[in-house]
Amino acid sequence: xxxxxxxxxxxxxxxxxxxxxxxxxxxxxDAMYWYRQDPGQGLRLIYYSQIVNDFQxxxxxxxxxxxxxxxxxxxLTVTSAQKNPTAFYLCASSAIQAPGTDTQYFGPxxxxxxx
Amino acid sequence: AQKVTQAQxxxxxxxxxxxxxxxxxxxxxxxxxxxxxxxxxxxxxxxLIRRNSFDEQNEISGRYSWNFQKSxxxxxxTITASQVVDSAVYFCALSPSGTYKYIFGTGTRxxxxx
Numbered sequence: 623x624x625x626x627x628x629x630x631x632x633x634x635x636x637x638x639x640x641x642x643x644x645x646x647x648x649x650x651x652d653a654m655y656w657y658r659q660d661p662g663q664g665l666r667l668i669y670y671s672q673i674v675n676d677f678q679x680x681x682x683x684x685x686x687x688x689x690x691x692x693x694x695x696x697x698l699t700v701t702s703a704q705k706n707p708t709a710f711y712l713c714a715s716s717a718i719q720a721p722g723t724d725t726q727y728f729g730p731x732x733x734x735x736x737x
Numbered sequence: 738a739q740k741v742t743q744a745q746x747x748x749x750x751x752x753x754x755x756x757x758x759x760x761x762x763x764x765x766x767x768x769x770x771x772x773x774x775x776x777x778x779x780x781x782x783x784x785l786i787r788r789n790s791f792d793e794q795n796e797i798s799g800r801y802s803w804n805f806q807k808s809x810x811x812x813x814x815t816i817t818a819s820q821v822v823d824s825a826v827y828f829c830a831l832s833p834s835g836t837y838k839y840i841f842g843t844g845t846r847x848x849x850x851x
Contacts, residue, residue: 653837664741664828664841665782672837680838710780716837725772726839728782 624649626729628713633734635700635707643698643732645713652718654696655726658682659710668711671696672718700734708736739764741831743842750819751850758814758845760829766790768834771805771812776826776844788812819849 626647635641645654653672657665667680671690685704690696696715700707712731716724740763750756762771773785786796788805796803800817816823826846830839 655837662746662843664843665839666841667838670837712780712782714782724837725784725787727784728774731780733780 626713626715626727628711628729628732630732631730633732635734635736637736638702640699640701641734643700643711643713643734645696645698645729647694647696647713647715647729649715649717649727650693651715651727652693653716653724654690655714655716656680656686656688656696656698657712657714659712659731665712668698707734709734739766739831739833739840741829741840741842743827743829743845745845746843747846747848749848749850752821753818755815755817756819756847756849758816758827758829758847760812760814760842762810762812762829762831764810764831764833766833770832770834772830772832772839773803773812773814774828774830776828778825782828785814816847819847821849821851823847824849 629644655670656668659665666682668686669688671677674693677688677690687699710731710733713729714726716726742761769790771788774782776782793805802815804813826844828844829842832839
């Protein structure tokens with residue numbers, strides 16, 4: 623079955639540690655996205671990538687880093703510079719058609735808690 | 738400014754009632770896309786519908802229907818004969834043409850009571 627997988631489902635981190643969240647898709651989509659969701663708020667874009675080896679900052683990129691070495695993979699690293707990383711992280715992908723026309727499909731999410 | 742407002746933070750209904758979730762958007766673009774997503778307790782966002790700004794035709798899919806009105810910048814979502822499985826957070830999103838970014842509303846939590 624085609625879809626988006628995220629791992630782990632739950633992640634606990636000590637302050638000062640970097641952690642990496644995994645996102646894999648087998649939909650053959652060109653574009654991939656990372657969002658952060660906090661309670662009572664909508665989704666906020668962290669990073670997105672339209673093509674391998676290229677990515678752009680979203681609205682809240684500070685304290686995060688990404689890589690896009692393969693089309694199907696878009697890992698997100700939450701660094702120690704992110705002051706408040708406890709949140710629900712969602713990965714999405716879409717087939718590039720024209721900007722604004724593609725539909726984003728989401729993975730199941732990773733809940734990160736900083737202890 | 739581009740913005741999506743979902744003024745209803747939480748709605749509770751009794752099973753079999755009809756319920757409408759409101760979505761009001763702001764954009765100066767003439768071409769844009771609007772979306773509705775459902776987020777059940779499991780957390781994954783499930784795509785429900787996409788509508789472009791040139792298509793104001795209402796859409797019905799089973800118990801779901803959507804009313805798009807450009808004159809009031811609204812894209813409301815109605816669930817007819819609600820069921821407990823409809824309990825979720827529903828998000829409305831705007832995607833201006835020319836960008837890959839979605840602008841999400843803050844979501845409406847729907848609770849359907851048996």
